[in-house]
Amino acid sequence: MSNYFCNETDKIGEECGVFGIYDFDGGDVAPTIYYGLLSLQHRGQESCGIAVSETNGPKGKVTSHKDMGLVNEAFDHEILSGMHGDIGVGHVRYSTAGSSTRENAQPLVLNYVKGTLAMAHNGNLVNAPQLREELAYTGAIFQTTIDSEVIAYHIARERLNTPNVEGAVANAMKKIKGAYSLVIMSPRKLIGARDPNGFRPLVIGKRDNAYILASETCALDTIGAEFIRNVEPGEIVTISPEKGIESNMQMASSVKHGHCIFEYIYFARPDSILDGVSVYESRIKAGRFLAKDSPVEADVVVGVPESGNVAALGYSMESGIPYGQAFVKNQYIGRTFIKPGQKSRESSVQVKLNALKNAVDGKRVIMIDDSIVRGTTSDRIVRMLRDAGATEVHMRVSSPPFLWPCYFGTDVPAREQLIAYNRSIDEICKIIGADSLGYLREERLSEIVDNKFEICKGCFTGDYPVAPPDEDIRGEFEA
Known part of the structure; x- marks a missing residue:
């Protein structure tokens, strides 16, 4: 597979x-x-x-x-x-x-x-x-x-x-x-x-x-x-x-040009400048737009490391709600690692992240992440914050909902595996256990890169710059 x-x-x-x-x-x-x-x-x-x-x-x-x-x-x-x-x-x-x-x-x-x-x-x-x-x-x-x-x-x-x-x-x-x-x-x-x-x-x-x-x-x-x-x-x-x-x-x-918007939301390092646009500034803008479009009263704004941190800072700057650090990340584990077996799968998130109890205990928390794919990690991180004493957890996502797969080098999976497929935002919110949920609006995507070039947002809209294959052949030629 x-x-x-x-x-x-x-x-x-x-x-x-x-x-x-x-x-x-x-x-x-x-x-x-x-x-x-x-x-x-x-x-x-x-x-x-x-x-x-x-x-x-x-x-x-x-x-x-x-x-x-x-x-x-x-x-x-x-x-x-x-x-x-x-x-x-x-x-x-x-x-x-x-x-x-x-x-x-x-x-x-x-x-x-x-x-x-x-x-x-x-x-x-x-x-x-x-x-x-x-x-x-x-x-x-x-x-x-x-x-x-x-x-x-x-x-x-x-x-x-x-x-x-x-x-x-x-x-x-x-x-x-x-x-x-x-x-x-x-x-x-x-x-x-x-x-x-x-x-x-x-x-x-x-x-x-x-x-x-x-x-x-x-x-x-x-x-x-x-x-x-x-x-x-x-x-x-x-x-x-x-x-x-x-x-x-x-x-x-x-x-039609189609610069991958996820370079700016997630892939690229924040200190990179790609096609004349600062990745850091793009993420600040995404956070600011989330604060404008999906405001909520809270005591602290936190990011899910690492890619959620800059967007969280942008949300804080726009809303005036203090920015804080709610998670400690194990720096010796990369984005991929040997995962526990199926029965202990829940521990895989804790291996990477641990909540700072003193930062969230008794507080209403806005948690910013770059995306929700299947939702299996989001619900664990929400639960982690609640276990650390957060009274409310409001999740904001610095990208729109994934509704379509990607065929151009990003591993967005088949539609049936995407939590947003055939579900409303309220339904997703209940699944991940958050008090509220807000996504970046699709029309904001061009704005976070200052409308400088055409972008590919096919994984959100199904409109690809290049016609996708008739059937999903990704990984077809595995050994």
């Missing part, structure tokens, strides 16, 4: 994080990729990997290391010191298609007639099954169960008939449909590509004489790099010492 349907913590699964760097001065880049991935760890904790190459060394020689788990678990000084190369790509993964196995970890490294490609991918294709079947019938042998391998195969095949790798990427983009931000290492070039709808973010940075591609600006800050600009929807950027940054906009089109 796909990871889409195994999210027992009732939280939206992360996407993936990509990172690439080319040091024109010839320095080893593996340590920098390591620190870049550490800063993107929030985007995926299931597996990670780094691939590097020496542009002046043997053509096609790539040194790579991939493993399950967190970045600081998969890499140590000995591993990194053995990875020599002035160009490289890295990846942190949360599985949204394909199972959680070491084989499915990225970057993918392909050896073919024209040399070697290493690729890291964030997103999800909607036509991967058809493309995979076509490739299989022409002799392709797949080593993974992820749609990223379909992209890599198409790039490698197109490279046989095009004069350069960026041309091969452009031709491959004509065939693939869905969400993708790609970072690709060829023997002498670093390439970034973003789908024409712009679902997933991708930014360009520079440090000294090195150029960087990354999912978020926080990765640039971590390594002391300067932000240059965003990769635009449909753009292919090619980075080389001879020409610096070259831009190819041939795949950019007039299609």
